[in-house]
Amino acid sequence: xxxxxxxxxxRLWTILVxxxxxxxxxxxxxxxxxxxxxxxxxxxxxxxxxxxELANNEAxxxxxxxxxxxxxxxxxxxxxxxxxxxLALIRYKVPGQNLISTILIAPILVPExxxxxxxxxxxxxxxxxxxFALLLAGxxxxxxPFVILVVQARLVSIRRDVEEAAxxxxxxxxxxxFSITLPLLLPAVLAGGLFAFTISxxxxxxTLFWKPGGVETxxxxxxxxxxxxxxxxxxxxxxxxxxxxxxxxxxxxAIARRMSASSGG
Amino acid sequence: xxxxxxxxxxxxxxxxxxxxxxxxxxxxxxxxxVVYSFWLRTATGADVAGFHLxxxxxxxxxxxxxxxxxxxxxxxxxTTAVCALAGYPAAYFIARSNRNKGFLLLLxxxxxWVSYIIRTMSWINILGVSGALNSxxxxxxxxxxxxxxxxxxxxxxxGLVHFLMPxxxxxxxVSVDGIDQNLESAAxxxxxxxxxxxxxVTLPLSLPGLAAGGLLCFVLAAGTYITPLVxxxxxxxxxxxxxxxAIITQxxxxxxxxxxLMLLAVLGALVLVYNHFLGxxxxxxxxx
Numbered sequence: 001x002x003x004x005x006x007x008x009x010x011r012l013w014t015i016l017v018x019x020x021x022x023x024x025x026x027x028x029x030x031x032x033x034x035x036x037x038x039x040x041x042x043x044x045x046x047x048x049x050x051x052x053e054l055a056n057n058e059a060x061x062x063x064x065x066x067x068x069x070x071x072x073x074x075x076x077x078x079x080x081x082x083x084x085x086x087l088a089l090i091r092y093k094v095p096g097q098n099l100i101s102t103i104l105i106a107p108i109l110v111p112e113x114x115x116x117x118x119x120x121x122x123x124x125x126x127x128x129x130x131x132f133a134l135l136l137a138g139x140x141x142x143x144x145p146f147v148i149l150v151v152q153a154r155l156v157s158i159r160r161d162v163e164e165a166a167x168x169x170x171x172x173x174x175x176x177x178f179s180i181t182l183p184l185l186l187p188a189v190l191a192g193g194l195f196a197f198t199i200s201x202x203x204x205x206x207t208l209f210w211k212p213g214g215v216e217t218x219x220x221x222x223x224x225x226x227x228x229x230x231x232x233x234x235x236x237x238x239x240x241x242x243x244x245x246x247x248x249x250x251x252x253x254a255i256a257r258r259m260s261a262s263s264g265g
Numbered sequence: 266x267x268x269x270x271x272x273x274x275x276x277x278x279x280x281x282x283x284x285x286x287x288x289x290x291x292x293x294x295x296x297x298x299v300v301y302s303f304w305l306r307t308a309t310g311a312d313v314a315g316f317h318l319x320x321x322x323x324x325x326x327x328x329x330x331x332x333x334x335x336x337x338x339x340x341x342x343x344t345t346a347v348c349a350l351a352g353y354p355a356a357y358f359i360a361r362s363n364r365n366k367g368f369l370l371l372l373x374x375x376x377x378w379v380s381y382i383i384r385t386m387s388w389i390n391i392l393g394v395s396g397a398l399n400s401x402x403x404x405x406x407x408x409x410x411x412x413x414x415x416x417x418x419x420x421x422x423x424g425l426v427h428f429l430m431p432x433x434x435x436x437x438x439v440s441v442d443g444i445d446q447n448l449e450s451a452a453x454x455x456x457x458x459x460x461x462x463x464x465x466v467t468l469p470l471s472l473p474g475l476a477a478g479g480l481l482c483f484v485l486a487a488g489t490y491i492t493p494l495v496x497x498x499x500x501x502x503x504x505x506x507x508x509x510x511a512i513i514t515q516x517x518x519x520x521x522x523x524x525x526l527m528l529l530a531v532l533g534a535l536v537l538v539y540n541h542f543l544g545x546x547x548x549x550x551x552x553x
Contacts, residue, residue, distance in 0.1 A: 006459060014358040014369075017351055021376055021430060024387035027397055031390055085283035092276035102545060104283060107291055109536055110529065111488030113505040115291065117512055117525040121301055122294035141290040144283060202380045205490050205505075209513065219382045226386055226495060235390070238383040245378045 029242065032235035050236035060237060063221035067201050070132070070217060074139040074200040079193040081140075082147035083185065089148075090155045105145040115142060116209035130212040138210045139203060143196040150195050154188035187259050194252040198245050295529075302522035312519060320523040330507065330524070337504040338531070340418065341486035344425040348433040348482045349475060351426070356437035356474075357467075370438070376431045385424050385495045392420065416498040424496040425486045432485070433478035440474020441467065477548045480539050484532050504528050 035047035054060055085104060088094060107115060119138050120130070128134060162184070166176045204219040211220060218241060225234050302320055305313045324330055359369045376384065391397050392414040399411040414420070444467060452462040490505035497503075508528065511521035539548075 004459075010354045010358045013351075014355040017355040017430070017434075018369075018372065020351075021427065022372075024391050024427065025376075025379055025384060027390045028383060028387045081282045081286060084279040088276035088279035092272075092279075094276045094280070100280065100284075103287060105545075106287060109484075109533075110291065110295070111484065111505070111532055113488050113490055113508050114295075114525045114529045117508060117521060118294035118298045119290060120512070121518055121522065122297040125297065137290055141286060144286065148283070198378055202382075204382050205488075208490075208509070219380060222380075222382050222386070223491070223495075226389075234386065238380070238387070241380050241383060245380060246375055249378055 025242065028235050028238045031232060032239040034232055034235075036232070050232045051240070053233055054236050054240065057233070059216070060218075060221060063216040063218050066215060067217040067219075070135060070139060071197040071201040073136055074143055075193040075197040077136070078140045078143045078147050078196040079151075079189060082144055082192055082196075083151055083189055086148050086151040086155055086188075090152060091160070104148050107142045108145045112142065112205045113209075116206040119206075120209050130210060132212070132215070135207065135210045135215075138206050139200040142203075142206065143199045146199060147192040147196050151188045151192045154191060155185070158184045158188075187255075190252055190255065190259075194249050198249060201241075201245060298522040298525060301519055302526055304519045306517050306519050310516070320520045323520065324523040324527055330527075333502060333507055334504050334527070334531070337487055340422060340425070340503065341483045344422055344429060344486040345433075345479050345482040347422070347426050348430050349479060352430055352433035352478070353437055353475065356434045357441050357471075359434070360438050360441040373431055373434055373438075381428060382491060382495070384428060385492055388420065388424055388427070388496060389415065415496065416501075418497065418501050421493050421497040421501050421503075424492045425489060428492070429482040429485055432481045436478030436481065437471060437474045440471040440477075444470045473543055476539065476543055480535065480548065483535065487532055488528065 031043070032050055033046045033048070034043045035049060036044040089097065089101065089104075094100060116138065119141070120134070123134055123137070124130075158181075163176050163180050166180045167173070171179065201217075202219060203217075204223060207217055207220055208223075211217070216224065218237070222234055222237060225231065225237075301312075303316050303318070305315065305317045305319060307313055359366060359373070362369065389396065393399070394411045394413065394415075398414070399408075402408045403411065448466055448470070449462050452466050453459070457465070487503075488505055489503055490509060493501045493503045493506060504524070505528070508521055508524050511517050511524055515521075
């Protein structure tokens with residue numbers, strides 16, 4: 001294919017767009033190692049002092065624990081519910097399949113602010129106040145569609161005949177599920193769970209509506225710290241979060257690849 | 266019970282936890298705030314049940330709310346247009362590049378995993394008074410005083426474009442990648458120039474992806490609450506900020522309900538128009 005000047009221009013354009021997407025984030029990581037008191041240029045030297053301060057900041061550690069627990073529980077519940085629903089949609093002929101699919105992804109179609117208000121007011125009317133339970137319910141409901149989309153995409157590729165073979169060899173449905181379907185499903189389950197964890201860990205809009213006073217997650221903690229001014233400590237926290245939210249899914253992807261390679265052949 | 270009846274019941278058992286959760290944590294709450302928006306908040310701070318149109322009258326006729334709603338839609342529209350214009354060529358490049366496709370796609374996924382609040386605040390490091398750009402300009406001697414570049418509508422749009430660009434690129438990519446390249450070759454061999462081929466073959470065939478990306482960008486931008494707080498000035502509030510103000514600060518829940526439903530109605534109408542012409546399947550392709 002003959003690629004002329006137009007193609008070179010598009011390539012240059014693409015590089016610029018990628019720089020636009022990554023440069024600010026790279027600057028956050030760079031500045032987090034800045035030894036100067038003010039989180040700004042020119043950098044006076046490399047240092048880990050902001051990470052040390054981070055590790056000694058009680059408020060940030062508490063926020064970190066809250067985010068981890070919330071993310072883990074969200075992932076657990078959302079993935080369990082999501083995998084069951086995906087199995088039903090992929091493995092069975094269900095009447096009204098399109099309608100059900102639309103209902104299941106509805107939480108993404110509603111703006112998060114509206115979802116946050118509706119859930120807050122409704123659960124409050126049931127005497128469930130701003131609490132960890134409300135946060136968890138909220139995070140489950142808006143991670144669920146993403147889990148279902150990811151898991152469904154992976155489920156399609158698992159062949160049905162392996163299960164049928166197990167059944168015809170005398171395994172009952174429960175045995176078949178645990179010894180055949182679940183191992184084949186595991187990469188999809190892990191991918192869905194990691195996705196849910198990452199979305200929950202990153203959420204701020206809904207969280208600001210639902211969180212009880214005094215409880216902070218990492219994003220709301222960063223948001224509160226931004227009110228004063230941008231400090232090197234925020235950049236350091238940003239770097240830790242980037243390492244966590246980018247590193248974890250990449251790790252998950254690698255594991256999923258390996259597992260599907262060894263089981264799928 | 267026969268085998269067939271059991272077979273027919275199984276999918277509903279599997280679906281029921283998800284359907285119950287979405288019904289009670291989304292649909293019933295939405296119905297609830299519809300009712301709530303007709304209640305009244307009294308001077309004593311108690312909410313009175315009933316059917317009052319006062320909140321809706323205030324939400325729909327108050328110039329303040331209307332101006333901010335229009336401004337929010339304007340910001341969302343500009344954001345979407347910039348994402349489309351800047352993102353389309355990049356998506357096209359990824360889809361048509363032979364060697365680096367996988368690598369470029371993986372890179373494109375990374376921003377989705379970098380926290381939204383961090384990506385938003387990262388611009389303070391770039392454009393702030395002691396940020397990278399000011400430091401550079403001072404160093405070169407182009408300026409002698411740092412410029413105040415942050416905290417205006419332009420930086421709000423910049424932050425939104427930065428946040429939403431991957432959504433646009435990914436959706437357009439899915440569309441362009443699915444086009445049979447033989448069609449383009451055919452147009453070329455029949456005498457069309459590259460530009461003609463692009464305008465009359467590639468672009469029309471990629472419109473569904475562009476529309477899906479556009480819808481996502483617009484809806485997410487119009488519902489933004491954090492970006493104007495971090496990158497905007499005091500006068501750059503968007504509609505979601507009004508909702509937060511009414512619900513959390515003023516505790517005027519009936520009015521907050523009416524305002525939320527207004528936002529839902531405007532953005533929901535867009536989703537319905539999109540669904541009518543293109544269907545939800547295209548949107549799912551870009552997300553899955």
